[in-house]
Amino acid sequence: MSKVIKTVNLDKTYKEVKAIDSVNLDINSGDICALIGKNGAGKSTLFKMLSGQVLPTNGEMELFGFSKNELSKGRQRIGFMIEEPAFIDNFTAKQNLEYFRIQRGVVEKKRIDEVLHIVDLENTGKKKFKQFSMGMKQRLGLALALLASPDCLVLDEPTNGLDAEGINEIRRLMLRLNEEEGLTILISSHILSELQLVSNRFIFINKGKIVEDISKKELDEKCRKQIKIQVNNPSKALQSLEESFPDIVLTVLEGDWIRVENHLEESASLNQLLMKNGVEVKELAVENISLEDYFLKLVEN
Numbered sequence: 654m655s656k657v658i659k660t661v662n663l664d665k666t667y668k669e670v671k672a673i674d675s676v677n678l679d680i681n682s683g684d685i686c687a688l689i690g691k692n693g694a695g696k697s698t699l700f701k702m703l704s705g706q707v708l709p710t711n712g713e714m715e716l717f718g719f720s721k722n723e724l725s726k727g728r729q730r731i732g733f734m735i736e737e738p739a740f741i742d743n744f745t746a747k748q749n750l751e752y753f754r755i756q757r758g759v760v761e762k763k764r765i766d767e768v769l770h771i772v773d774l775e776n777t778g779k780k781k782f783k784q785f786s787m788g789m790k791q792r793l794g795l796a797l798a799l800l801a802s803p804d805c806l807v808l809d810e811p812t813n814g815l816d817a818e819g820i821n822e823i824r825r826l827m828l829r830l831n832e833e834e835g836l837t838i839l840i841s842s843h844i845l846s847e848l849q850l851v852s853n854r855f856i857f858i859n860k861g862k863i864v865e866d867i868s869k870k871e872l873d874e875k876c877r878k879q880i881k882i883q884v885n886n887p888s889k890a891l892q893s894l895e896e897s898f899p900d901i902v903l904t905v906l907e908g909d910w911i912r913v914e915n916h917l918e919e920s921a922s923l924n925q926l927l928m929k930n931g932v933e934v935k936e937l938a939v940e941n942i943s944l945e946d947y948f949l950k951l952v953e954n
């Protein structure tokens with residue numbers, strides 16, 4: 654699997670603040686990778702180092718295999734949406750993109766119509782930027798990031814300030830770009846449940862440090878709904894449960910806990926059954942950990 658973004662022990666210190674602390678990123682081609690962190694965790698600083706707006710204090714970076722004084726060759730293949738682009742209020746979508754196309758001097762004119770079509774803004778005609786909804790503004794930002802036909806997008810909070818419909822549109826767009834055009838996407842947000850729907854990888858950042866880097870499968874595993882029962886006699890409990898519920902999925906955990914992964918609506922029946930068979934139920938809990946809860950637990954630790 655080819656690497657799109659790699660950082661080794663990347664640091665950024667602003668005066669006394671260590672905004673990024675020894676970060677090792679490894680983003681593979683085709684990933685939709687979520688960078689999750691509270692305000693001030695260091696997400697924007699990390700993205701700005703990737704885009705070249707901020708210089709690292711220490712560490713190395715590699716973009717599409719290019720490093721050191723060839724980094725800009727890697728950057729050319731990445732579309733960044735980090736801060737709000739300085740779109741001109743009285744210009745239409747097309748005029749704004751034309752302005753940036755000339756300024757950047759890289760793409761063919763027809764690419765403007767292509768990107769406007771991709772972000773579903775091709776029919777905005779004479780409407781000026783200042784009359785756009787928040788969702789339209791964000792999508793124009795994405796169109797600009799896509800202008801130079803990148804192979805990777807780095808998006809800092811692209812759903813910021815959007816309503817549910819706007820968030821949905823961005824989500825569908827990212828999935829489409831990933832599936833149809835094979836774009837690798839690195840995205841940050843504080844709307845964690847939103848990212849759970851689109852990403853295949855989750856990197857949690859806190860106080861400039863990566864505290865966890867897990868796949869969607871691993872995250873789903875951690876966030877799965879389950880019943881946990883603590884009993885005085887696990888083997889007897891297992892036997893009773895398996896006799897009455899032949900398809901039950903059970904695991905015995907440390908501390909005389911049993912985890913049940915199905916029959917989730919029948920916790921009361923499970924409890925009664927155990928008691929009827931002489932098993933003492935010390936505690937029974939139905940757990941469903943959301944990504945938010947999971948993240949909070951990580952940060953608190």
Ligand SMILES: Nc1ncnc2c1ncn2[C@@H]1O[C@H](COP(=O)(O)OP(=O)(O)OP(=O)(O)O)[C@@H](O)[C@H]1O
Binds near residue numbers: 692
């Ligand atoms: N130019 C700067 N000068 C001094 N300190 C800065 C500068 N930029 C960021 N910081 C500090 O670095 C830390 C990380 O900030 P950063 O903006 O990267 O976090 P973030 O996760 O993107 O937060 P947010 O979601 O609020 O944008 C914070 O403590 C912030 O105050």
